[in-house]
Amino acid sequence: MAHFDEKAKPFSHQWLNERLAIDTVKKVMSSEYWIPKDINFLWAMGMILAATFGLLVISGIFLLMYYQPDTAKAFDSVNYTIMTEVGYGWLWRHIHGVGASLVFLIIYIHMFTGIYYGSYKRGREMIWLSGMLLFVLFSAEAFSGYMLPWGQMSYWAGMVITNLFGGFTPDLAGGALNFPGFVEWLRGDYVPAQAFLSRFFMLHVFLLPLAIIGVIVLHFATLRIPHVNNQEGAEIDFEESARLYKDGKKKESKVIPFSPVFLSKDVFVMGVYFILFFYLVFFHFDFAMDPVNFDPANGLKTPLHIYPEWYFLWSYEVLRPFSFNIGLVAFAFAQVAFFLLPFLDKSPVVAPASRRGLFHIWFWLMIIDMIVLSVMGKLPPEGAWNIIGFGAAVVFILLFVALPFITKNEKKA
Amino acid sequence: MKEFKILAIVVFFSLVLYWGVEPFAHSQMHKHVESNNFIYDGKSDIAEATAKIATAKEVKKGVVEAEAKLVAKKAFWAEVAETAKLKGDAVAGEAAFAACMGCHNGAGVNMGGVIPPNLDHAGSLYDKNYLIALVKDPAMASNTDHKFADTMMHPMGSVKAMITTPQDIANVVAYLTTKKVGKLTPKVAFMEACGRCHTNKYGKMTPLGETPSFKTEKEALAHNIKVLDEQDLIKKYMGNLPPDLSMMARARSEHFMETFVENPQSQLAGTSMPRTGLSEKGFEEVYAYLNETGDPSKSARTPLGIAVLIFFGIFTVLAYLWKKHQWHDLH
Numbered sequence: 034m035a036h037f038d039e040k041a042k043p044f045s046h047q048w049l050n051e052r053l054a055i056d057t058v059k060k061v062m063s064s065e066y067w068i069p070k071d072i073n074f075l076w077a078m079g080m081i082l083a084a085t086f087g088l089l090v091i092s093g094i095f096l097l098m099y100y101q102p103d104t105a106k107a108f109d110s111v112n113y114t115i116m117t118e119v120g121y122g123w124l125w126r127h128i129h130g131v132g133a134s135l136v137f138l139i140i141y142i143h144m145f146t147g148i149y150y151g152s153y154k155r156g157r158e159m160i161w162l163s164g165m166l167l168f169v170l171f172s173a174e175a176f177s178g179y180m181l182p183w184g185q186m187s188y189w190a191g192m193v194i195t196n197l198f199g200g201f202t203p204d205l206a207g208g209a210l211n212f213p214g215f216v217e218w219l220r221g222d223y224v225p226a227q228a229f230l231s232r233f234f235m236l237h238v239f240l241l242p243l244a245i246i247g248v249i250v251l252h253f254a255t256l257r258i259p260h261v262n263n264q265e266g267a268e269i270d271f272e273e274s275a276r277l278y279k280d281g282k283k284k285e286s287k288v289i290p291f292s293p294v295f296l297s298k299d300v301f302v303m304g305v306y307f308i309l310f311f312y313l314v315f316f317h318f319d320f321a322m323d324p325v326n327f328d329p330a331n332g333l334k335t336p337l338h339i340y341p342e343w344y345f346l347w348s349y350e351v352l353r354p355f356s357f358n359i360g361l362v363a364f365a366f367a368q369v370a371f372f373l374l375p376f377l378d379k380s381p382v383v384a385p386a387s388r389r390g391l392f393h394i395w396f397w398l399m400i401i402d403m404i405v406l407s408v409m410g411k412l413p414p415e416g417a418w419n420i421i422g423f424g425a426a427v428v429f430i431l432l433f434v435a436l437p438f439i440t441k442n443e444k445k446a
Numbered sequence: 447m448k449e450f451k452i453l454a455i456v457v458f459f460s461l462v463l464y465w466g467v468e469p470f471a472h473s474q475m476h477k478h479v480e481s482n483n484f485i486y487d488g489k490s491d492i493a494e495a496t497a498k499i500a501t502a503k504e505v506k507k508g509v510v511e512a513e514a515k516l517v518a519k520k521a522f523w524a525e526v527a528e529t530a531k532l533k534g535d536a537v538a539g540e541a542a543f544a545a546c547m548g549c550h551n552g553a554g555v556n557m558g559g560v561i562p563p564n565l566d567h568a569g570s571l572y573d574k575n576y577l578i579a580l581v582k583d584p585a586m587a588s589n590t591d592h593k594f595a596d597t598m599m600h601p602m603g604s605v606k607a608m609i610t611t612p613q614d615i616a617n618v619v620a621y622l623t624t625k626k627v628g629k630l631t632p633k634v635a636f637m638e639a640c641g642r643c644h645t646n647k648y649g650k651m652t653p654l655g656e657t658p659s660f661k662t663e664k665e666a667l668a669h670n671i672k673v674l675d676e677q678d679l680i681k682k683y684m685g686n687l688p689p690d691l692s693m694m695a696r697a698r699s700e701h702f703m704e705t706f707v708e709n710p711q712s713q714l715a716g717t718s719m720p721r722t723g724l725s726e727k728g729f730e731e732v733y734a735y736l737n738e739t740g741d742p743s744k745s746a747r748t749p750l751g752i753a754v755l756i757f758f759g760i761f762t763v764l765a766y767l768w769k770k771h772q773w774h775d776l777h
Contacts (some may be wrong), residue, residue, distance in 0.1 A: 070776060074449055074452070074453065074455075075447065075448050075452065079480045084506050110646070112648075112692070112693050113648050113692070116742065116743065117648065121742035122746075123742075123746070124750070142456060188681050254737065275463050282773070283775050284776065284777065291774065293772055294772045294773065294776070297765070297768045297769040297771075297772040297773070298772075298773070300765045300769070301762065301765040301766050301768070301769040302762045302766065303765070304758060304762030304765040304766075305762055307758045307761070307762075308755060308759065308762060309757060311751065311754045312751075312755060314751070314754075315748070315750065315751025315754065315755075316748075316751055317748070320464065320468050322696075324696060324697050324698065324699070325694045325697070326489055327608075327694075327696040327697035327740075328689075328697050329690075329693075337475075343463070343468075346467060359526050361459045384604070400459060403757065404459065404462060404463050404466065407463060407467055408463075408466030408467055408470065408471060411466075411467045411475075412471050412474055412475070413472040413474070413475060418474075421548075429528050431585055
């Protein structure tokens, strides 16, 4: 057993150190957690995500105090109680709505930063995979939260998405891949109703946030050993650089400590981000709160256009232009495609995409294709939109199929 | 500087995406309906009747009827325009108005589907041209004549037999537009123009007016039953219970509501909702009421928003100074 100084005052530095090793924890987690110096503001997206998640949790707690998960009361508890009767209820709701949208914008920026700089391979696979797991959990969190105001879009989006779990059409493979009753089991009813709302409420306020917090911890942990990538993809001798830094040769050292140096830049970027965030909260929140969802849920009246929130549009459009069975396969592919990235990229090179030849073209094609998919996913599936959407969905799949071949050649070159 | 270049790229793609899924997608999803600036001259009705002839020709059915309808619409609105030129005599109009009092008496009794509206503010709420058209032929004026083509009679149809000559119509309208012009408030405007059919839960409005507070549960239940009875009659007349308007201010754009009020058929072809003929002023008041119940935080947002942005402006400047200090000896 370790040595404990009997004379140490309770809760004094020494007392805590003997019990919790606070000096070591501080070193490992911040003052000697080394971050490459050669980074740009895109490296602050992780902290911005953490801050946005924090805002979502805090605003969510306030909303939870007044929200009623009851199909007869849910709509009014949100639109009347919270928006009219609760002091600053509107502020919490708009923070929650805008935050839910912006968290995805930042997730996408964070993801594409990782892809651009090759930060998902050569020892960083677990960072990527845990990050993708977070993306899936955030998607589930967003979807379950979208059900709660019990508006027209909540109801019909819930109907459309749960329908996908019924499997393939019964005429395929003698119905072996059709799951009759599964959709009803999931909903707890034939249509989205009370059981459905209660379940999604539980998922949204308990199980999913809990899982998210757990995976955030895992995501941070995966980062600690392989360290953060840098702008040039350079391999850094962290021990050597750390020694230089601690010797006061900061100019020669390639690293900085997480706190306070890296953090000071994060906080500045966060400040800029919060200006945008609160500008949207107060003056431009409409993009995050679809007007259709201000009509109460009505199972007898299908809205003219049903579409998901903007951050799901690209994967929705990989589903929609195909016939049902093929669309389901394509949709499933779109959900897992990004998980496979570290294994589809056959090149050992860790460098910005701009220095990786064909991969550079692949990267920008992917960005443009996903934007095209998103726009087509919202437009009504008619005429030219359908054709463009179909083309973009095929391009999306082909891009992933082509990736191993593109990157294999890179190795030779 | 490299960071600005990266920022410019991030901002550019974010804005392209925003433009594509918001302004662009919405412009493609909803057909654009031109506003008629609250002028009720039958322009859109005639355009609709013209379009229907083309449809009838396509399916080779009802062409004669469609052509006859266009002639009727044109003639009707031409006569309205003629009547509008006459100088009305408000005194003579008041005498003629006695005929209206049989129904528009504030008794709150349902007649043929709805409770006839109180006309105390008719002169301020409704457009003059529309009032002329309404007295002349209520179904044609409200552009719901398709509902009354066969067996059903417009509940206000009897006015056609009571006030007949253009001069009589001009007189009654002159009376309404000079004498029935009490001060409008948003709530009164809503109650008179929308409240006979629509509820506004958050404003405690039912077709029976504003719900008072009751001392006992029994009284409250008795009132609720009265409301439900009234709504049954409305449902029977309209075919469907008209939606609650509490949240309409956020569910529809102002432009949608303006054009919808001007001519419901333009946004929702075949709807049983009549044109209400609101004047620009009348619409403003109704819209103000819908905002009171649907978007009550509107006025609080701007001042607080400015304060919060100033806070984060200062926060960002201080954070920048701290960053500069931390990084000054690194390069």
